[in-house]
Amino acid sequence: MQARERLPAKGERILSLRGVTKRFGAVSALTDIELDIHAGEVVALVGDNGAGKSTLVKVLAGVHQPTAGSIEYMGRPVTLDSPAKALEMGIATVFQDLALCENLDVVANLFLGHELSPWRLDEVQMEVRAWTLLKELAARIPSVREPIASLSGGQRQTVAIARSLLLDPRIIMLDEPTAALGVAQTAEVLNLIERVRDRGLGVIIISHNMEDVRAVADRIVVLRLGRNNGVFTPETSNQDLVAAITGATENSVSRRQGRLAAEAGGTTA
Amino acid sequence: MTTDNDKTTLDRADARVRHDDSLKGAIRDFTDRLRSGDLGMLPVIVGLVLISTVFSALNPVFLAPNNLVNLLFDCATVGVISLGIVCVLMLGEIDLSVGSMSGLASAMIGVLWVNAGVSLPLAIVAALATGAMIGAVYATLYNRLGMPSFVSTLSGLLAILGLQLYILGPTGSINLPFASALVGFGQLWILPAWLSYLLGLLPGAVMVWVGLSVMRQRTAAGLSAQPLGRLVLKAAALTVGLEGAIYYLHLGRGVPVMFGLFVLLAVILNYGLTRTQWGRSMFAVGGNREAARRSGINVRRIYLSAFMLCSTLAALGGILSAARLASSSQQAGTGDVNLNAIAAAVIGGTSLFGGRGSAWSAVLGIIVIQAISNGLTLLNLSSSLRYMITGGVLAIAVIVDSLARQSRVSHGRG
Helix, strand or coil: CCCCCCCCCCCCEEEEEEEEEEEECCEEEEEEEEEEEECCEEEEEEECCCCCHHHHHHHHCCCCCCCEEEEEECCEEECCCCHHHHHHHCEEEECCCCCCCCCCEHHHHHCCCCCCCCCCCCHHHHHHHHHHHHHHCCCCCCCCCCEHHHCCHHHHHHHHHHHHHHCCCCEEEEECCCCCCCHHHHHHHHHHHHHHHHCCCEEEEECCCHHHHHHHCCEEEEEECCEEEEEECCCCCHHHHHHHHHCCCCCHHHHHHHHHHHHHHHHHC | CCCCCCCCCHHHCCCCCCCCCCHHHHHHHHHHHHHCCCCCCHHHHHHHHHHHHHHHHHCHHHHCHHHHHHHHHHHHHHHHHHHHHHHHHHCCCCCCCHHHHHHHHHHHHHHHHHHCCCCHHHHHHHHHHHHHHHHHHHHHHHHHHCCCHHHHHHHHHHHHHHHHHHHHCCCCEEECCCCCHHHHHHHCCECCHHHHHHHHHHHHHHHHHHHHHHHHHHHHCCCCCCCHHHHHHHHHHHHHHHHHHHHHHHHCCCCEHHHHHHHHHHHHHHHHHHHCHHHHHHHHHHHCHHHHHHCCCCHHHHHHHHHHHHHHHHHHHHHHHHHHHCEEECCCCCCCHHHHHHHHHHHCCCCCCCCCCCHHHHHHHHHHHHHHHHHHHHCCCCHHHHHHHHHHHHHHHHHHHHHHHHHHHHCCCC
16 A cells, blocks of 8 residues: 555566576476566466466565576565565565455455554445445446355456555466356456556466467466476467477477577676 | 436446345345345344243243343353353354353452452452463464364363362352452442433434444445435334333343443444454454465464453453352352353354354343243253253254354355
8 A cells, every 4th residue: 555656657677587596405496587577568477287387476476585586676676585575565466266255345355454444444435445446447346345255256356356456566466367267257357457457567467278368468478397488479379389388399489489588698697 | 215316326336236225125135134044133032032932931030120130140241251252253263161261260359359368459350361361372372383272272171170179279169248349249239220221322322323424424435325214213223122121120120230341341342343453354364364364464463362352251251250159169160151151152143163243142142041041040940951951052053053154155145
């Protein structure tokens, strides 16, 4: 709820990772990861199981600390040493299991832990802000005074995303936001992601569903065995994407991206 | 039926939700809630009607004003313990040692005040502090060592009972001076008639006042507000009910001061649970501990507050029961005190599974429990039968809670 110094302009680089490495003992979960996130951009993070997507998200959420490499946020090098710090800086995460209290209503969930006037809860003000936020997102929640238990999966995802927006973040990370949803609900959440992007936030979305990724992402970053394995556009064919994810074939796209990455790495080093 | 406003309020924009402010709508909402397992106060009302019909048929003294006054005296002692139980049940935990804790507190009053000559206020503070400390021990065992409260408080039950017997020593029973203020408070003091009638007006007045100010705020903020008619009707029904009950009690001795203290504590706890961040956190931790933790709630501190509050209120209940019986004895806090306190909270509508409940559940539940026990005593039934019947009632209450919970889950009401 604290005011950030300024809103980044659309297209401005908010976050950049250079050579981020995370080792758990002998296992190298992430090796030399490079990643840029710009304002008003949806970046999809794809990869097979064990590719390091979740580890990368946890590094950005402040849960894990990288073994090596640097993270720059809003043009300044930072260390994300706790979840609270990441949140405070403006990196919000919506985890796969959403973490909502089913016995509480939508307003209570949105403001959980950040209630207005703790000794005399300002229910009216909280309800107004909840409606305003949900309206901005064009979210279709029938009533904010119903317990979460009565909402559908898509509506719950909406509430979880709205809650992360309440703290006014610059980047929001969504871990498998459509994994448990039906067709209509998936469409609803994808619409919501676009509206979040249009507010000028950087969005990182992890998904196994290539169709969803292609529908909403501006760039697709492929990880494989803890390394960058190319950056693609949504226009890339499914075969090429799958190939990059599984590493089944050495294809032209990954070769070109590899060359570009090598050049970029050469100039920054 | 309400006509369509030309300006829809912020919270009424979705056409899928039924909004009906008429009386018929209120009744339909109520039946919908019942069907989905949101029983609210209904089990209590059904229980009370059933109990008073059966017992007054068997013994007309049951509904006599003075018997009800005695009933309220008894309610206050175990009811205060039950308030604490509401707090731990809210988190999905339990405290099985509240009976022993109340016994220890009662013994401390006898030993410190009567035997050792410590001043009464100091003895009371010492007993309450002991309660708070024991609660803190349970919370620490839970938070740091992951010891389930079921086990820690079960061992506490025995350990504290031992401590109670130890400090009482071989005599086993200490009589409290009958002329003292404490015993007067526990057995004699009655609110003056004018004061109790005045206090009876208060809830309705507060309801209207708060309701009006909320209505004003909501309208100003562009939200829908509940219709004035329903608010006034509710407040009027509450006031008439309360004043009628007070009038009936004043046909006998009147409203006990001790019961007033109990209701005051319930009002405070109710405010804490529903209107503060602490209360919201209690519901959140009881509903989904992990979600609460990730929202930045200090879950350990919530557990600490609940266990400490429970043990402290149990100690206070013990002091009140010492006052009620004018003695501290080895029997204090044993027998059915534990189960009555837990059963009262559950019968009143606090869920054993966490995340649901209210302070009022302790008040209403204890009236049901004490009515049963009082009625059985009037019938001159032995304690063996009393225990069996009270045990059966608790079992029924838990079954109702369980079924209601399953129904809520299937109807999507958490």
